[in-house]
Amino acid sequence: MGLRVRVVLVVLSLLTIAALAVPLALSLADRRTAALAEERGRQLAALAASAAMPDTPLHRLVERYHDVYGEGILVVDSDGRPLAAGGLSVEDPAVADAAERALVDAPDVRWTRIWPWDRREVPVAAGVRREGELAGAVVIAVDTSIAARGIAIGWMWVAVGCLALLILALLVARALTRWVLRPVNGLERAVADMTEGVAGPPADVAGPPELRHFSSAFNTMAQVVRGSLDRQRRLVADASHQLRNPLAAVRLRADNLEDHVAEAGRPTYVSMTAELDRLENLLQQLLRLARAEEVSGSRMAGLSPTAASSTDLEEVVTERIAFWRPVADQQNQRLRFVSDRPGLAVPLARHDVEQLLDVALDNAIRYAGPDTTITASTECTDDMVDLIVSDDGAGLPDEDLSRAAGRFWRGRDDRSGTGLGLAIAGEITTGHGGATAVERAPEGGLLIRYRLPTTSTPT
Missing domain, CATH: 3.30.450.20 (PAS domain)
Structure with a gap:
């Protein structure tokens, strides 16, 4: 402009x-x-x-x-x-x-x-x-x-004068446009920050009176929006935390009733305990999501410190594959790890990397189907590393790929999931300067890609 x-x-x-x-x-x-x-x-x-x-x-x-x-x-x-x-x-x-x-x-x-x-x-x-x-x-x-x-000499002086006037006009135009557009640039930056959820500085209140009034109104609106988003996050976190104790009490009483339930009421009791399991899992996922949002929001606002240590990807992937292998064996599924770049490390805490892998492996084991192969791999792109989990199962329809990472979205046949796993993973990667993507795997199934910064030079 x-x-x-x-x-x-x-x-x-x-x-x-x-x-x-x-x-x-x-x-x-x-x-x-x-x-x-x-x-x-x-x-x-x-x-x-x-x-x-x-x-x-x-x-x-x-x-x-x-x-x-x-x-x-x-x-x-x-x-x-x-x-x-x-x-x-x-x-x-x-x-x-x-x-x-x-x-x-x-x-x-x-x-x-x-x-x-x-x-x-x-x-x-x-x-x-x-x-x-x-x-x-x-x-x-x-x-x-x-x-x-x-x-000719007279015309030359006229040309020199015109050139001087043109240079003066350029300087005046530059100063004038900078003065007029400074608040517009500030508004553009503030809008981009709000779009990305960044609590950046307010827009500059400068320039012509109309733009000053507009910038002031925008800053007021931005404060209200940010306050509303913060209250929503705190509400989710507080509600999830406060519901854990009553839910634990209900779980304890339900467990105590197990020996006193008549045979006719056993199906109802089993259904109730299954719903309690699902509710406990949902509350736990909501708490994780709230914490992940807090970390990602702090990083985008420039408040999160740099990671003091790094995590070796190969070590964590090997460990989590060993953890999930007994579950995969029940459906005759094969888990494998492929990497031609050993020694890759990322500036994330170990439990964050474990959670990313658990989300991807749990989805693959649950939805790929029996007799399938699930592959974890790493790829390097400049100063980033892609942690990939893919399978050769049925995958998702094209219309569902773009929604798979959304909150509370579940597949058509999913009755036990919370729909928050990939949303939490997305907040974790965003909080560390990365990104999460759900794609169609080359082998035909689903592919979950975590793009993360790397702290090591691949060999």
């Missing part, structure tokens, strides 16, 4: 400068042309007056003028025959035409404007009168090169 505003201002400045410079340059050329015409007109009149005297030595007069001004001169009688010449000949059509006009007392031809590139000679003539009768004519060839050089 700033560039477009500057371009418009510069174009307007150019048009304004051109509107002033072009008439000024033409006026300068016209004045110099008129000055030369007036000067040569006086000299021509003086020459004609001298030639009208009977005893004037015409050859000496012609030679002196030719030597002083370097211009051709010709004196002819009333019949057009040359009497004295210096650099001009009556054979020249332009000279002959000027002499003929003077001998018939025709009006002088109006001078045309001299341009800086002109190097022409302009023949002008005046009649020689003796006792009121035309006795001849004096013709001179005016050299316009000196006048053209003066016009």
Whole structure:
């Protein structure tokens, strides 16, 4: 936007400068042309007056003028025959035409404007009168090169002045656009921060009055929105935490009732305990999500400290695969780890990496289906490392891939999940400068990709 505003201002400045410079340059050329015409007109009149005297030595007069001004001169009688010449000949059509006009007392031809590139000679003539009768004519060839050089110098100064004005206009346009757009840039940054959930500094209240009022209103709105989001996070965390104790009491009483439930009520009791399990899992996931959001929000606001240590990916992946292998064996699923870059480490706490892997492996084991292969792998991209868990199962339909990482989203056949696992993983990766993506695996199933910063140089 700033560039477009500057371009418009510069174009307007150019048009304004051109509107002033072009008439000024033409006026300068016209004045110099008129000055030369007036000067040569006086000299021509003086020459004609001298030639009208009977005893004037015409050859000496012609030679002196030719030597002083370097211009051709010709004196002819009333019949057009040359009497004295210096650099001009009556054979020249332009000279002959000027002499003929003077001998018939025709009006002088109006001078045309001299341009800086002109190097022409302009023949002008005046009649020689003796006792009121035309006795001849004096013709001179005016050299316009000196006048053209003066016009060129004048135009050069006009161009220098225009360039100075253009530079001044550029500086003024730059200062003006910076002043006007400073609050707009601040608003753009603040909107981007709000979009990403960053509690950044308020927008600058500067610039024109309209933008100052708008920036102040936006800052007020941003404070209200951030306060509302913080209250929502605290509500989720507090509600989840406060519900744990009553839920634990309900669980204890339900466990105590197990030996006293009649056979007819056993299905209801089993269903109730299953729902209690699901509710406990949901509360635990909500607490994890609230903590992950707090970490990611602090990092985006620039408040989280740099990790003091790093976690070896290969070690953690190997351990978590060993942990989940008994569960996978029940469905004849194969777990494997593939990495051609040993020694990769990430600046995350070990329990965060474990949680990321548990979310991905749990989803793969639960939804890939029996007789499938689940692969954990790592890939390096510049200063980032991708931790990938993929399978060759049925995968998800295309319309579900974009929603899989959303909160509380579950597959059509999922009755036990909370829909928060990938949301928590996304907050963890975002909180450490990474990202989470759900894609279709090359082998046909589902692929979960965690892009994380790396603290080691791969070998």
